[in-house]
Structures are given as C-alpha cells and as structure tokens.
Amino acid sequence: FLSGIDYKTTTILLDGRRVKLELWDTSGQGRFCTIFRSYSRGAQGILLVYDITNRWSFDGIDRWIKEIDEHAPGVPRILVGNRLHLAFKRQVPTEQARAYAEKNCMTFFEVSPLCNFNVIESFTELSRIVLMRHGMEKIWRPNRVFSLQDLCCRAIVSCTPVHLIDKLPLPVTIKSHLKSFSMANGMNAVMMHGRSYSLASSGGGSSSKGNSLKRSKSIRPPQSPPQNCSRNNCKIS
Template sequence: MSALGSPVRAYDFLLKFLLVGDSDVGKGEILASLQDGAAESPYGHPAGIDYKTTTILLDGRRVKLQLCCCTIFRAPTLGGVILVYDIANRWSFDGIDRWIKEIDEHAPGVPKILVGNRLHLAFKRQVPTEQAQAYAERLGVTFFEVSPLCNFNITESFTELARIVLLRHGMDRLWRPSKVLSLQDLCCRAVVSCTPVHLVDKLPLPIALRSHLKSFSMANGLNARMMHGRSYSLTTSSTHKRSSLRKVKLVRPPQSPPKNCTRNSCKIS
C-alpha cells in the first residue's frame, strides 16, 4: 500500500495481445508454457477462450501482458496481434492471409508479429523457414519460430511485440530519464564519488581509463571536491576566470619611455 492508502501497481504498463490462427496450431500450448502466468480471466473465462496474464521486463520496466486466444477483435483495447501457424501444417500457414484480412477489417493498423509454432516438430516441417521469413518481410512484421515444449522464443516474441507497441504509441519516452546505467558507468560513478578530480591522474590505472574517469566526472557534475582547501567546480572555475579577465582589463599598461631618453642617458642605478 502507498502512503495515501492506494495499492501499489505491480507493473508499469498494461498491454493486451490476441493470439489468432487456425485451430490446433498450438495457441493454447503457447499460453500454457508461461509458468509465471495467471489463468484467471476478468471476463469470467468464457467457453472456447484461453486467457492468461504474465509480466515481462522491458528495458528495466515491468510490462503486464494480457494474452487471449479468441476471434473477438476489440480495436480500442487491443494492443497487438500474434499470428500463429504450425510449421508442420501447411494449411495453417496458408490460412494466415485470411486472418490478416479479418484483422484489417476489425483492427486496422494494429501491430502484429508472425509466429511459427512447434519448432520441436522440425523433422515434420512443411513450411520452410525462408518462405515464412520472406512472407513476414512482405507484411512488414517480425517473424519468430517458437517451441512451447522447449520454452524457446516464447518470451522473446512477446517482448518484441511489446516493444513495437510501446514505440508505436511513444510510451518509450516515459522511461528514458530512468535508464538503467551500464556496469562501466556504475564503476565510474563509484570511483569519482570518493576521489577528487585532481587525484584521478595518480590512480594506478591505464591512461585511457583515467581520461574516461575525468570526462565522466565533468559530464556528470561530480567534480565538486575540496581542492587546495577550497571547493572547486566548473561554475566557480569559469567565474574565477571571468573575474581574472576583468582585473587584467583594469590594470593600466606601463607607460612608454620619454622621447628624450637615449641609451646613454637612461641608466639603471
């Protein structure tokens, strides 16, 4: 519970995906392979409709997916469509065109991916991978071959569709400020946080790494440290330089020697 008493959500985004394809292509097998998924449906689990929810991690954000196998298209709430066929059933692959026409009629423009199911039956393959890949390129969609039995490419295909949907709606901009730092950035931050900038050159590190540490310090504003008994930063340094320039301008240049001064008459006592 949060401070105001409202429940804290266990996810950052909620997307609804629909799995479509001919009967017996393994749509239910794909959902059943999600070990962490919940089978409870908020719609009362109607007969003939498989439903499951799962949560994936996408660029450090939790995305909850509501997955449904049915022929009910609801464009306002539908996030994406997964076109499923059986690689060991040529008829199911040929039927994808029919499903695409129905999708374009009820939910035009919805993001889609093409999934060839039951890769573990590759010895019975009737749909060559190259043909399915070329077909997906003509449609302009991403193509995966998956195997629920081996848990191969199931989560990867869902994650890619979620990425496409979020990019389509511009939601990726919402988490850019909280980008997960790389291991190198974390190490640099740890070193710079406890080492003054002027002491970085004395660290027993390669020259290239010391240079990167100094650049990281300047770029992230972590260089405010005690230097020679005073605080140093980019702002104070630039201010000090400007004040020094003002002082230089105020100093009058030395006067030129008098015109009647000659080499013999001007002597240094």
C-alpha cells in the first residue's frame, strides 16, 4: 500500500438476510500504526491477515493484537492465512497458526483469493460473530429476503381486512396463521370505501368499536354525501 489504507463495500447473504460490509484494508507495516489506531476504534470486527509464505508477517501479528487490545478492546477478530495457492512455499505451518488462533480466542481460516477459497466464508463467519455479539435485531437491515410463505401471507393480508380473514375459503389453521401474521406486521387496517380506518379505538368502549364495524355498510364515500344529511346522522365525523 502506498497510502496505507484501501476502502471498499460489499454485500453478503447471511442466513437469508443481506449484510452490507464496509471494509477498511490497512497495511501491516509498522509506520501505518497511527492509521490503524484511528480506524480500529470504530470497527465492529477485525481480520488479522498474514502471508503463509512470509514468516515475518505472521510474527508481526502479536504487535497488532496488542494494538487491538489497547484501542479496540472486545472487538471480534479472526486470524486469516493468505495465499494458500502458494502452499508449496509455506513458511508458517497450519497447525502452528491454528494453535496461535486458539490461544488468542480467534477463529482461523486459510484463504486463497486467486482460487476464491474461504474468502467469503471468513467474512461470513466474522459477520455472524459480530451480529451475535451486538444482538441480531440491532444490526439486521429491514430489506431481508422473505420466505415464500411470508410472501404469500403478505400478499393476502395486504388486500384483506383482519375481520374478513375468517370468511376466506381456507383451512382454519391457515386463517389463524394469516391473522397472526397480520397483527405481528402491523397490517391491521380496515379498508372501507377507499379510506383506511384503524381497528384500534381512539376513545370510548369496545361497544362503539363494534358498532362502527357493524355500520360500515351504511358509510358513504365523501365524494357522494347522502341527501338531507345532518351531522347527527353521520356515522363517522
């Protein structure tokens, strides 16, 4: 690296959800320690990468672990041995690297970008550790990949009021699931004459809410008010 740092973004699929990663690739040379300290403070996960054909790069991992412990304590980290396609020039035995990773509470991978081996797997594992550490729901993006069952439920519930689900020609178990799905996803609005009214009562007892549903057939759209209408005769003011 001439500048000491490189940046890119990528998206991976983890357990059916899209996870966007922002990658800050810093140089392992000692003169870039200041840059590493700046970016490690806000990191949620760190990959410590060494060259399996370069013993010096592996021996330098100790220094970077000390930097992490000082400036980013508790951040999940994974040890990665790079350039596996040059295993015939190996200077760092696999077992030694694995034992070192276990000693420092790190997951271990050997990867080869040239052969596309274990690259995605290492990022996926780090993402999984980060999400488990912070709590899944705090980091998951809302645009997750829905299952086929969720898509079918969403399509039906989006055009069917909750109180009409029981009238659908479907088995009881499916109708029960549809009502549960509707309430869990906040899709509990009743559509009447092109207007949306919430099932939740804004005041008064349950009887007034029931009456408003029973009288829904007599409600006219605002575009065509009934003749001789007075405010006392209006069902919804």
